[in-house]
Amino acid sequence: MSLNQLIQWYFRTPIVLRLLATVAFCMIFFGSIVHWIEPDVFPTVFDGVWWAVITGSTVGYGDFVPLTFWGKVIGIFLILAGGGVVTFYMATVSASTVKYEQDLSRGKLEYKGKDHVIIIGWNERTKQLNQMIESYAKNEHVVLIDNSLKEIEYKDHDFHYVRGDATEDETLNKAHIKDARCVIITSDPSKKERQADQTSILATVAAKGLNPNTFIICEILTKEQIPNAKRAGADTVVRSNDFMSTLFFHELYRKAHIKPFDTLVKQLSNQQYKQITVPEKLVGKTFQNCSFEFMKQEELLLGMEQDGELQINPPAQTILKEDAHLIMLSTLRK
Template sequence: MYILQKFFKQLVVNKLGIFSFTFFIVIFSSIVMRILEPETFPGWFDALWYVMTTVTTVGYGDFYPVTIAGRTYAIFIFLIGIGIAGLAIGKLVEALGAHRKRKEEGRLNFKGKGHFVIIGWSEKAKYAISEIIETHPELDIVLIDQLNITPITHKNVHYIQGDPSSESVLLQANINDAQSVLVFSDDSIQDSALADGKTLLVVTSVERLNHHIHSTVEIKKEENIQNFRHAKVDEFVLSHETVSRMAVRSAFSRGITEIYTQLLSYKEGENLFEVKKKGEWKTYKDAFEGLLKEGATLISDGSDLGINKKLNEPIREDARLYIICSKEVYESLT
């Protein structure tokens, strides 16, 4: 009795043991019932069906033992099998709950590839995630922050809790297989230099682990750009300067902020898109006129906005052509 008690005590602790023992009981009992009552259970699956409906307390009644030996063993199934199956189901529910809790707390590794990593939770990060989901519904997003629980729940958003400058945390986010990273400045740090210093530390750790990742960072002070260029950051967003400049432009050109907002968001109206060079486009004029016929306006090659001054020049092989058009027109071009 003591040995049996100790066995079940160990079984309760060991989840794998519970599932293994439950599987053994079900299969063994199916074999026994088939041997004891071959006429009642003409096939092996019939015996398995009876055992499963019994241990799960469903009891359809389509199969049941009729001999003394069969009923005697059925009593064993009632006493042992149902208890073990109930325990296994309970442990399964417990495991699922624990997995969900660990996911909400950001303690699970992300295994996907080609995802976006967003570092630092804020209202800006919230809008960024919303924009990504709006434009690329199937893209996976990994959010890294030090909050105790995920601030956002979405099937495409995976939360990682920890210091974003830590190698283990970045590896947990599978930074090696990410295509882009977006680093937001820590708004809780009032000193702009210190905030940029933390951002620089984070993006340096990211670039060290993944040299090919496309990095975009939010910077508080423009004079710190050179430091970020040295860290091989691809794109910069000057938070304070950008807002201030937009405010000044709107004061002199009323309604211009609506244009900025529309170009920055894919949700409505005309938007900014990048298209690939087509074989029939030899010059920028060819591209400009071809796109215009489709309902799109070519405005730049990369950061070069002087397209109208170089219409007769040949298009560079590595040209990055940006156009303004509706989402429907862009989809027809791709």
């Protein structure tokens, strides 16, 4: 490597590494010089470097002390030059650490991982979803994209925050969309329903365009926009309005009223939906027989997907085929 290439490499290196290299050079330089001047006091180069580090950092153990005139002159230059470099290095490291934490809280840093889940939108639904992930899926890596939060305390949440518009490539790339396992797009509560749906659909198009293989769950508020969300590339469309209306209806007309907090919603929040391929031992058995088997494991069989048709609570005597997928409900376990 030529001198010119070495200089270019030096100035292209991050400032913290440059300062570290400068500190190392100064310590080795002064340590070698003092070893050459006073070999009796500093028998090895390492002893000289040790003295240079201790002196330059102003610790001053006193185990090695230059005795000659020129040795003391080297010590003076070391304190003036090396000490300033070490102090500046420590100050730069401290400032860089503070800036890193600030950028992390403000959503300015790019996510570097993969096989993660991207959640778009910070609202009560995503807050609860993140709490459930933290409690029941501790190994899951989550990246939050939101444009409304100016800052979020990263120490209070186990996710990486990216601030920006989820419909823009720059923001999605900062969230490392190309290696994301799943993207959850929630509706913006600050917008009107139709406008919120259009934004969700646009975010779906952007995410699918950058990563065609990622699984996208999209929340849609109006029934008319469901086909557009599917055409945009959403693998699953969740219409929260339908779900909430159904809950309101059943809560209104159920006969037995129980404790206010012991509601259906609370019960469902402690349950996990699972979809599995029918076990080999249950192929050819009836749906009823299969239900009894899973009851032994404290799991509730809700339905199945067979022959391209989804059936919830199918006839008890329905025979399970080899390609069937079972849908069940089980208690979430931490």
